[in-house]
Amino acid sequence: MANLVKFTIDGRELEAAPGTLVIDAAKRAGIEIPAFCYYEGLSLQGACRMCMVEVERMPKLQTACTLPVAEGMVVRTDTPQVAQARKGTLEFLLTNHPLDCPVCDKGGECELQDMVFRYGAGESRFTEIKHHVDEKQWSPVVYFDAPRCILCYRCVRVCDEGMGVGALGVVNRGVVAEIAPNHGDHLECDECGMCIDICPVGALTSGAYRYKTRPWEMEHVGTICTHCSNGCRTTLGVRNNQIIRGNNRDSSGINGEFLCIKGRYAFDFYDHPDRLQAPLMKVNGKLEPVSWSQALAAVARKFSDVKARGGNFGVIGSNRTTNEENFYLQKFARQVLGTNNLDHRRSGDIVSLLDALHGQQTALATTADLYQAKAVVVISADLALEHPLLSWQIRANWRHHAAHVYVVTTEPVREDKYSVNAARCAPGQELETLQALRPQLVDEPELIFVFGDTIKGEKVRKLVEFGASLGKPVKYVCLVDYANSRGAMDMGLTPELLPGYRASGMPGLTIAEMLAAEDLDVLWVVGANPLAGASLAARGAFVVVQDLFLTETAQAADVVFPACSAYEKNGTVTNVTGEVQRLKRAVQAMGTKPDLEIIGLLAREMGEAAQLGPWSADKVFAEIRATVPGYNVPLPVILTGGAAQTSPVNGRVEAPARPELIRSARNGLFSSGTLGRYSNVLHSVLEGRRQP
């Protein structure tokens, strides 16, 4: 650490590392310097002139956001001259800014409003008519109201630097300067809405949220996005049992301010008109709504009968349901139903990775590691589309720490642009291509390998061998698809593995084998859609489905239970990097129950509840912490909304990895498995409609 610089702000003697900006140093000391264009993590702009401070021996006021601290510097933020400058700047910013706060979406959480209230003049001296431009719609989710814009360039920078998209620019100059989208009158981009969130005023507004409510009328519920496996915290704005918006207003969680279109807008599936609101039972070949007690009794009776005569069960779990639900489901299947025919759709070979690493405590990277590591190698994945948060982290790492990024993919990807080496490989030749990068990789002080679903089985072992042969600290991220794909694996939703990757030692059927087994008596599907594009060989099998919608599988069911979505229940999920986070219920959907409760009620109906234990999320999580290796995560961290990484398996995994079953759905930004079909937003944007 270089020597600290000593300086004074408002008479307080402070210290900071060389290069620290005055605005940051002041903030750390609890001295507020107002600013619009300054945004931590983005490049400096110096556009808004709001952060003016007086510095001794400098003739004019200085912008604190571009001024690094210097030895002996004396800064004052509380002088009449500074107050006058702030007042003047605000007066100028308001020259053309409409005073439509009462109808503006931003009213109540607007930085300009706050600053004018705090530092501005009571009235304006301008009598001229304000320059007006009509509002424009750039995409179904992005609206732009030019007169409200204060040209701070935050949106332009977050799109270019943060997202790596660069879809926004500023055209013209002077009073007619305004933000412009990349395609003249509309945007073609990631539709992530980062520009809306980062806008300090109401110039960029969200198509999903605009004119619906005021920010203070909502309850803000921090939970975890249910779409991809990155596990971003999304803060849902809830009013009258309705989710009105998603953002991450407090920049909490592993994602900071980041959210993609799915985290910000694609919560809308929860009140899709097709949502199931009552249990359905097949009567005369047709699914009819029935009461919960009828449906539960019918299923429990069937389960008990089949169990009594030693029939065959098949149980398919989900990679979106919580750890608690997955744990309870496998316990139910193994202890109550006595079956090991238990599986879920696998999308990444975490088993081979854990086995190859056999228990190295530091070998699994976290989301934060991707921001800190000196070098990252992305193999066989289009991160920007499939794992947007990981891509954001790596991009920020490159921007802030000049991290070396390597890419080994078959097609060009967004990471190419800032990589030190973007290598194209023939399908299946990833590791050979990686070998060619060896001379460069061996010079890196540390590395993280991020790999997609084509690296599985032996290839994972070879990758780990390759990593070890570099002789440097190496970490890995095994990419998986959905919010709790990793958790489903961890909770033992496979025939060969018990929770915590302990070998079950018992034979059992995989999904494909269950569907193909002609003697299957019961197929129980919890939150999955295995019959999409497949059929069930056992014609007479009794099919029970728990889902949000009448999916292909649910249509073939004998009984369908309407399940809660992730936004309607509590529990925990484990993201792609093995970080456990807590879901918090935001709304309640009429007629639905959480999967955990449905499973619990079935157990009670069968008279088996005592051996499974209580079905409250907290109780089951306590059991997971106590019994599943690696899951003894610190409870205070989880309960306060933090993320805690599970520790890797201590030793070998004594079960086959089954790489042949691993296939990623490769969902991009605008698709999300079966769930994505019910998000209107994902289909409304141009980019979503263009997808095959």
Add this chain to the structure above:
Amino acid sequence: MLASYPPGRQRSAVVPMLIFAQDEVGSITPELVQEVAKRCGVQPVQVEECVTYYSMLRKKPLGKYHVQICTNISCLLNGGEELWKRACEQTGLGHKQVSADGMVSLEEVECIGACSWAPALQVNYDFEHLVTPERLDEILAACRKGDYVEKAK
């Protein structure tokens, strides 16, 4: 041209590249924006920013001879304003307008850096110093006929 900027600073070539391209093509077309963006490794919207910011970059073609008359302080004091009015009357054109035959366009400009020889005007890249009303008429007539001799070219 890209090589004359330090590595990673290729974005700096956007403005000069646009100027050279404009001289050849006559104006900045959408295709040109795309091409410059591609060559400099930036987004087209970032090139668009420059095009709309700088008044010397233009999206519509000007006349073959673009006559720019200065009415800033030194030229104003020496009859620049009168030259401008005379040129407008002579050609029937206004600020940034192009004649129907595409030969001449007029622009009232700020200081062109020829204050010592005010009033001054510029025809494309050629300077005309100490311009009298008679000289202006000659210049305009030559431009309209198409035989104005461009020395700077």
